[in-house]
Amino acid sequence: MRIIVMMLVVQKQHPLSSTLFTINFRMKMEDGHKENNGQNxxxxxxxxxxxxxxxxVKPLCRFKLVSKSWQSLISDPDFVANYSKAAFENEDVFxxxxxxxxTFVDSGQRAMYSLDLDQFLxxxxxxxxxxxxxxxxxxxxxxxxxxxxxxLFLSRLCSGDWSYSLINPVTKESKKLQDVPxxxxxxxxxxxxxxxxxxxxxxxxxxxxQQNDDGxxxxxxxxxTDSWRKIDCLFPYRVSxxxxxILVNGGVHWFARKVADESLVIISFSxxxxxxxxxxxxxxxxxxxxIQLGAFRDWLCITSLSKYxxxxxxxxxxxxxxxxxxxxxxxxSKPYKKLSHSGFWTKSHDLMVFDKSSFVxxxxxxxxxxxxxxxxxxxxxxxxxxxxxxxxxxxPSKATSSKEDDNDIIDRAIQEWISVLSExxxxxxxxxxxxxxxVE
Numbered sequence: 001m002r003i004i005v006m007m008l009v010v011q012k013q014h015p016l017s018s019t020l021f022t023i024n025f026r027m028k029m030e031d032g033h034k035e036n037n038g039q040n041x042x043x044x045x046x047x048x049x050x051x052x053x054x055x056x057v058k059p060l061c062r063f064k065l066v067s068k069s070w071q072s073l074i075s076d077p078d079f080v081a082n083y084s085k086a087a088f089e090n091e092d093v094f095x096x097x098x099x100x101x102x103t104f105v106d107s108g109q110r111a112m113y114s115l116d117l118d119q120f121l122x123x124x125x126x127x128x129x130x131x132x133x134x135x136x137x138x139x140x141x142x143x144x145x146x147x148x149x150x151x152l153f154l155s156r157l158c159s160g161d162w163s164y165s166l167i168n169p170v171t172k173e174s175k176k177l178q179d180v181p182x183x184x185x186x187x188x189x190x191x192x193x194x195x196x197x198x199x200x201x202x203x204x205x206x207x208x209x210q211q212n213d214d215g216x217x218x219x220x221x222x223x224x225t226d227s228w229r230k231i232d233c234l235f236p237y238r239v240s241x242x243x244x245x246i247l248v249n250g251g252v253h254w255f256a257r258k259v260a261d262e263s264l265v266i267i268s269f270s271x272x273x274x275x276x277x278x279x280x281x282x283x284x285x286x287x288x289x290x291i292q293l294g295a296f297r298d299w300l301c302i303t304s305l306s307k308y309x310x311x312x313x314x315x316x317x318x319x320x321x322x323x324x325x326x327x328x329x330x331x332x333s334k335p336y337k338k339l340s341h342s343g344f345w346t347k348s349h350d351l352m353v354f355d356k357s358s359f360v361x362x363x364x365x366x367x368x369x370x371x372x373x374x375x376x377x378x379x380x381x382x383x384x385x386x387x388x389x390x391x392x393x394x395x396p397s398k399a400t401s402s403k404e405d406d407n408d409i410i411d412r413a414i415q416e417w418i419s420v421l422s423e424x425x426x427x428x429x430x431x432x433x434x435x436x437x438x439v440e
Contacts, residue, residue: 207220255291
């Protein structure tokens with residue numbers, strides 16, 4: 001049996017005390033059972049938890065203003081962890097919360113944009129034919145590149161220094177990281193940087209690498225400690241290529257040369273184990289030109305790189321992580337000088353970035369493609385996806401104050417609650433669910 005919420009009315013007591021909500025459901029049973037004509041249903045805490053966990057992020061952030069109890073529920077670390085986890089266990093939730101994030105430079109002006117590409121593709125099924133133009137939303141903050149992971153991204157401020165901040169693009173919270181201690185005098189002025197989520201400890205980790213002739217020293221920053229911690233080991237590699245590491249399979253990856261013999265390998269810094277392992281490259285004959293490390297879907301990827309007129313039609317992916325024999329070549333019919341994967345893909349297409357100038361939806365099954373128009377021209381810089389979620393970067397703010405004007409805030413939150421939940425279906429086939437709602 002399923003129950004459809006046809007109407008709900010929220011009645012609140014004095015908003016400055018412990019705000020209490022009685023939800024009045026007008027219910028219609030799909031299997032012909034009688035309607036519940038306006039019966040008040042007092043939902044138990046676990047049921048409220050279940051309902052709230054299905055709501056979008058932006059309304060949830062505003063619902064924190066309703067009362068201390070709501071703020072406590074929505075800010076609870078376990079609720080935040082489960083809410084975030086749901087996006088990666090439920091495909092429908094993931095697609096609803098997934099957003100494309102990219103920085104764009106036009107005439108020297110840098111801007112950052114967010115695009116709900118899933119919604120755009122759903123609403124424009126023939127976009128590859130009719131040429132519909134996507135409309136990304138410009139975000140009101142600008143950073144110099146970013147490294148995204150789940151609901152947060154790490155970025156360097158556009159202030160001329162090398163300070164980094166963690167940002168939640170939904171809540172617009174940001175936190176500037178502590179300056180990294182100089183564990184030793186590095187041989188170069190720039191640090192290696194990486195960012196990811198450690199599922200073993202449920203925490204975000206920022207990785208910093210400082211290197212000299214005899215190796216690299218890594219340190220880790222976490223939000224919980226708000227400090228850097230040095231890994232007590234000198235790893236015998238000199239990291240080369242791009243400064244930002246590639247996050248794949250719970251590790252941050254770079255090209256590196258062994259101190260002992262200068263041979264080129266891929267190194268992986270494991271977020272959970274906090275140690276470095278080597279990954280072999282494809283056959284040597286495949287690497288006769290400049291190359292760049294990246295990610296293709298959930299695989300490590302190596303693309304060719306041209307600064308001049310040469311173009312390429314293939315790249316390599318590691319289909320079985322850590323297994324050198326699993327490197328496989330993939331061909332593309334559209335030539336490129338520089339190629340990267342955006343982090344966005346569907347069952348049929350991958351969103352690729354060609355030559356830092358165009359987004360291309362590429363079908364690797366039949367080797368066809370079409371260009372995604374965003375109504376802008378210029379250079380595409382950093383590209384990635386984020387999933388709208390709730391991780392907070394600051395201490396939870398206090399609940400609504402004792403000002404009478406807070407009634408307006410609460411009323412707006414209640415109206416949004418009604419709007420979001422109306423016409424929502426809930427599965428009540430289980431006996432326990434029926435008992436909680438007191439449905440006969």
